[in-house]
Amino acid sequence: MLFRFDDFDRTFDMVNQLHRRLDNMIATERGDGLGRVALHETDDALHLSVDLPGLREDDLELTLQREVLTLSGKREVGVPEGHRAHLRERRPFSFTRSFSLPAAVDPEKAKATMEDGVLHVMLGKADAARPRQITVTAG
8 A cells, every 4th residue: 555745744734733723622621811820939928920911900810718829810802893803813711720829828918910911929928837936045
């Protein structure tokens, strides 16, 4: 049985197309409006940074419950009034993602800012979760 090389090219192209569609489907299911995430810890606080391109502060909701921070958001994509859409690659989406925090935090010390499409969340640690220096005295 003989095969032509362009038959392989078409087959590989179809496999690549399927792979891209599966990636898109998984990303949509996972709520991939959420970009890269970084969580860092200092002695006094936890710092979370999340890339959220195309989202505004009004599109986001942050909820803190015990040691779990939940981030929710959605992006609506509409056509301006009086316009017709000819191409739509930007789709509306919504997402929810929860982060288990490695230490207890004080909700009163929480701050969130959005700058250049990056959400920065600072969560001050609860006093009980902060490291303490113990003084040693002679017996």
